[in-house]
Amino acid sequence: RARREVLFFPSPPRCTEALLAQAEAPGAAPRPCPCPLPHGESSLGRLLRHLLSARRSLDLCLFAFSSPQLGRAVRLLHRRGVRVRVLTDAQYMALRGSQIGPLRLAGIPVRHDQESGYMHHKFAVVDGRLLITGSLNWTTQAIQNNRENVLVTDDAEYVTAFLDEFERIWEEYNPA
Amino acid sequence: RARREVLFFPSPPRCTEALLAQAEAPGAAPRPCPCPLPHGESSLGRLLRHLLSARRSLDLCLFAFSSPQLGRAVRLLHRRGVRVRVLTDAQYMALRGSQIGPLRLAGIPVRHDQESGYMHHKFAVVDGRLLITGSLNWTTQAIQNNRENVLVTDDAEYVTAFLDEFERIWEEYNPA
Numbered sequence A, B: 001r002a003r004r005e006v007l008f009f010p011s012p013p014r015c016t017e018a019l020l021a022q023a024e025a026p027g028a029a030p031r032p033c034p035c036p037l038p039h040g041e042s043s044l045g046r047l048l049r050h051l052l053s054a055r056r057s058l059d060l061c062l063f064a065f066s067s068p069q070l071g072r073a074v075r076l077l078h079r080r081g082v083r084v085r086v087l088t089d090a091q092y093m094a095l096r097g098s099q100i101g102p103l104r105l106a107g108i109p110v111r112h113d114q115e116s117g118y119m120h121h122k123f124a125v126v127d128g129r130l131l132i133t134g135s136l137n138w139t140t141q142a143i144q145n146n147r148e149n150v151l152v153t154d155d156a157e158y159v160t161a162f163l164d165e166f167e168r169i170w171e172e173y174n175p176a
């Protein structure tokens, strides 16, 4: 049976420290977080959990990527040995707060457009089997303030279409 | 069996006159179009066909709407008796070229946010049974120049989730 899920935003501010800390040190005993934020479920938490489920590969095709929590999750996956690739928009990646610089510094391959139009996709494919796509740019502004949607599906027809699109753009943006 | 389709953009400029003229005058004999544009299929053409399939209702929830062809299709459906409702973003609707003014002039009910965040959704529900959603804002710039995706699905779980979101926002933006 196909997995189908929709996440709607804005997502109220929730602490994601426990989620990320546990992913960074799976063996460690959970420690209560002293921060003042509520610690319940949220759309951002669900999105993080789906990303952190990656075991082999993570393909990101994102117009804007500045969320610190999502950036931390992606670097964590890279350190864990997941093959991460990032496609992004040249205009946006230079903005302050972009996570693209830190991802590159961590050794994650990033390619961007040289085009006049925007690379406006906002999708991720986890392990070549789970598609995450919608209106949401990966910024704190969008997560906390905007009306947004994100679909999560393992429907093979959709996953294949987006994987093919990723590979097409990945080759086209090859700087070599 | 579920309908699943993905449209990718940019969509090369193609004449959509025949498609729209035929929808406006279904009985009329098709006339060859003298314009210099190519007349083949395109992602914009597919999107128009899905919209023009509406018989009872069309719910639009769009951050940006300035495409003349899509605006013409929506006004045509309204004249045909389809119940059209539009949710949009207050900041964008005032921009030059927005289709929101012409839609309102035609008598289509439009509601917009009063919020600090963006109403950043880009989805449509046709006849309460077909969901059209993705990264694409309904602007000629995005259609012709950007890398974009649009999913089309009649999967009841997705359709219901987005219809609920539409009704929630429609009530919340009630100016009364």
Ligand SMILES: [Zn+2]
Binding pocket: A015, A016, A017, A033, A034, A035, A036, A037, A039
């Ligand atoms: Zn905390």
Ligand SMILES: [Zn+2]
Binding pocket: B015, B016, B017, B018, B033, B034, B035, B036, B037, B039
């Ligand atoms: Zn023509």
